[in-house]
Amino acid sequence: MALLEIENLSVRLAGPDAARPILDEVSLHVAQGEAVGLVGESGSGKSVTCRAVLGLLPGGAETSGSVRVGGEDVLAMPAERIRALRRTRAAMIFQDPRASINAVRRIGDFVTEGLRAGGTPYKMALERAVELLEAVGIQEPRAALRRYPHQFSGGMLQRVMIAGALAAEPPLLLADEPTTALDVSTQAEVIAILARLRAEREMGMLFVTHDLELASAICDRIYVMYAGRIVEEQATAELFHRPRHPYTAGLLAATPRLESETPPHGIPGRPLSLADSPPGCAFAQRCAHAHDRCDEQRPELRTLDGASVACLRAEEVG
Ligand code: SF4
Structure with a gap:
């Protein structure tokens, strides 16, 4: 059984946006010990997918699927059970640690919060917090417990957030753009910490990013998302060797590489939301391989040579 199984998840926001779907039949799974990437441009639905896993969708959102x-x-769980799930079974690391950690509380309060809510005695929770801060490379962890968030750099604070997320040893970790706010060398350190902890603890991880290259550094498999739908899924090496969807190929071509003699070139046009998408393929207006039927016929996700791909012309272009 997979740790995380999303089946045909569709989401519509409440209120004036009720007619505007933001996710359309998203399916993905993460097994124990597996690191899985969810990659796409801003607004593609990656973060909404993550939030649905933790029951953090906006109030009144309509959902279908599981x-x-x-x-x-999770979609059928009472609120109390969802809170317990967030504490013990699935934790999330957010993009901006400064926006996610209360600025007026000490680091020790943040890291021990989940443990104490689960009934761990205060002293025992503090000892555990010291171990966790050591595990993510925080120097002098006992002193760090007494400090406040403003006394840490962004990279150190992201390590603190990882320590807090892992306090109750959740089997599943959701990492939503966890290095976007960091400089490149700190980004590499945080990725190395996540990779090591994931391996040591046999955790499943859903790693959300707009950066395919970054996903390849840590993920076994990658789902590519566009306009609220999964458009491709493959093992990481195969995806880089032979992308089957023109959007994936476009993301790869847009990635700068030191060893490449050709400069990166971006995907023309701008990403559409699912609500603005035509009845056929949402990528048609940006796709160099688009055909007349792409505007009218919706490409369903199908299996092709071990990959999953939602493109009418995948055999010809991939
Ligand atoms: S279905 Fe058509 S428009 Fe969409 S990605 Fe494939 S070739 Fe391009």
Whole structure:
């Protein structure tokens, strides 16, 4: 059984946006010990997918499909059970640690919060927090527990957030653009910490990013998302060797590489939201391989040579 199984998840926002779907039949899974990437441009639906897993969708959002964590459907869980799930079974690391950690509370309060809510005695939770801060490379962890967030750099604070997320040893970690706000060398350190902790703890990880190259550094498999839908899924090496969807190929061509003699070139046009998408392929207006039927016929996700791809012309272009 997969740790995380999302099946045909569709989401519509409430209120004036009720007619505007933001996710359309998204399916993905993460097994124990597996690192899985969810990659796409801003607005493609990656973060909404992550938030659905933790029951963090905006109030009144309409959903269909299922989101199973350890076999239990989050969409059907009462609020109290969802809170317990966030504490013990699935944790999330957010993009901006400064926006996610309360500025007026000490680091020790943040890291021990989940443990104490689960009934761990205060002293025991503090000792555990010291171990966790050591594990993510924080110097002098006992002193760090007494400090406040403004006394840490962005990279150090992201390490603190990882320590807090892992406090209750959740089997599933959701990392939503965890290095976007960091400089390149700090980014590499945080990725190395995540990779090591994931391997040591046999955790499943859903790693959300707009950066395919970054995803390849840590992920076994990658899902590519566009306009609220999964458009491709493959093992990482195969995806880089032979992308089957023109959007994936475009993302790869837009990635700068030191060893490449050709300069990177971006995908023309701008990404559409699902609500603005034509009835056929949402990528048609930006796709060099688009055909008349691409505007009218919706490409369904199908299996092709071990990959999953939603493109009408995948055999010809991939
Ligand atoms: S279905 Fe058509 S427009 Fe869409 S990605 Fe494939 S070739 Fe391009």
